[in-house]
Amino acid sequence: MMLLGNEKLVQEARKLVSAYGLEAVEVCLHNIRNDKELGREKGLSDETNAIEDPEVVPASPAPTPAPPKSDDISLASVLATATSINKDLDKALQLVHDRNKKASATVGFQMNSSDDRKVMAAIIDASFDSLFAIDLNGCIQFANQTAAQVFGYEKEELIGSNISCTVGGGHAASHDGYLQKYKETGVTNLMGSMREVQARRKDGTEFPVKLGIKRVYRQNNDLLVAFIRDITEQKKAEALQSKVQEDQKVRAAILDASFDAMFAINLEGKIELVNLAAIKQFGYDSQEGLVGNNIDMIVGGGHARSHNQYLKKYKDTGVERLMGTLREVKGKRKDGSEFPCIIGIKRVDRNGSSDNPLMVAFIRDITKQKEADALQLRVQEDQKVRAAILDASFDAMFAIDLEGKIELVNLAAIKHLDMIAKKTLLATTLT
Incomplete structure (x- = not known):
């Protein structure tokens, strides 16, 4: 048998594991260990990292169906070479056993019967994501029902077609070139990662998707499996959210440009929003000193203690003398000093509901006006x-x-x- 280098070893192991599953790998490792214990292993060489003309014969009945003898020998040879390199057969066996156990627990059952395969096919078709399996030439070998629906095809139309028929963003013509480069170099930026790209339906319309690609190693020919999620609604939601955020920024900029202080409070009296003028007029360094606190902290004229009672009365009766009118009151700064101001209050219902309104107050410092009036007097x-x-x-x-x-x-x-x-x-x- 030919010598197996590390890269070749990995490739062969991947193909055989994909073809026969972890259970078969575990069986063969058991066989190798049994052979070693009986002194019948052949062709193992620690120095050459290779195996020559192995003859591996199962020492005991396999707990699960094993591959045909020739393939069993091939698989055992690869694994024997690996364990010879690692010099720890029991450790390798335990590792494969653990992986097999974990895989069985994850899947829940083994695909040993046609019924099992039908169940798995039904599960794949029920997925909300589109699934394509293509060969390394770009030919679609499998597509689930979701893929057919999302891309506007019948499943039969997709099978045998080139995957480029689903590629948008102006990349369809060059897609085969990407695949050819991957075949030659084994390098791609998409493998094993998620990326947002443009996909194309049968009618030519394009839509945003999230794409994930995984290579499946098989004995005859490898496949590239692509999971595709339509994120059109997600993008719409993101665009709407972005617009809302921009609108909020514009409104905040307008409020911050105002010369008058603005406070928005809930019916419990807690400050939820302030503008820059409010921060400056009342002597604070930032909104953190105001937002979340009770509005009575800025109320002067000896009315701070009774302010929450006013709010409770309004909450209970809906009657407020200050609402919609302008009135002169006293404001209180952070340092405790008071100043005259004019206040106007307006109720604002949030999200079209009156259950949790905001009370928005605009406050104008009239200290200079009062000084001018006093001077005139x-x-x-x-x-x-x-x-x-x-x-x-x-x-x-x-x-x-x-x-x-x-x-x-x-x-x-x-x-x-x-x-x-x-x-x-x-x-x-x-x-």
């Missing part, structure tokens, strides 16, 4: 005081502009000139 008061002082004078007083127009007179001036009212003199030019 002081000016007016000052003017009244000055007018009273002037009117108390015994001397007549006239105030004129550069054009000589009278802008201000006191009572003494009016009496002195014997006029009835101030307005008679106002805007009169002195001559």
Whole structure:
């Protein structure tokens, strides 16, 4: 028998295991061990990593049907060479036994009968994923019912056709070239991994799929098995989610561009959303200091403790005096300082339901407005005081502009000139 190098050994082992299953491998390993114990193993050589002219004869009846004798010898030879290299037959036997046991537990039954094969075929056809098995020339050897339905074919149309008929994205013409390169080099980026690609139906329409490919080693010719999942709905959902996220970003940007502070709270008073103006106006470093906390933390004017009672009353009755109106209140910053503000509140139902609404409050800091109003009031008061002082004078007083127009007179001036009212003199030019 020819010497088996490591690569050849692996290839032969894969083919034989694919052809006969792990149970047959285990049987042959038992045979090898029995032969070694009886001193009848032949052709094993630790130095050459090879086996020459082996004659392996089962020492005891196999627990499961074994391959034909010639194939049994071939399989045993490969395994014997492997165990000769590893110098640990019992370990190899235990390894295969464990793998066989695990495989049996996973599958649940062995494909030993035509009924079993029919059951497995029915399971494959019931899969939600499309399944194709092609040879290394790209010819479809098998397709399940889902594949036929998803791609718009009858199963009979697919069998014998080139797999390129299902390839989209402009790669159909070059697909055979990919397969040829794989045959020559054994290298492909798709093998053993999942990738999103475009698939093509019989009517020419294309759709996104997730593709996974696995090579199945067989005695005569290997197959490439492709599992294909239609992800059209997933892509639609992702696109919708992306649009929602973009809309949220736009809305957040609009809110953050507002000069007014914005708070969105639930009916328990918990803050769920704030904008940048709210963070800055109330003296916080980030939204983390506000979101999740009770809104009463920003309520001033001594109303913080009773604020939750207002919310409970609204929750119970649906009546709120502040809703839809503007009112002056006191806000409280992080440092405890208070400032005047105008607040407007609007109820927003979420997802079209009134079960879990948000109360959205826009708050405008009117500190500067209040300061301006106070200044204006002081000016007016000052003017009244000055007018009273002037009117108390015994001397007549006239105030004129550069054009000589009278802008201000006191009572003494009016009496002195014997006029009835101030307005008679106002805007009169002195001559």
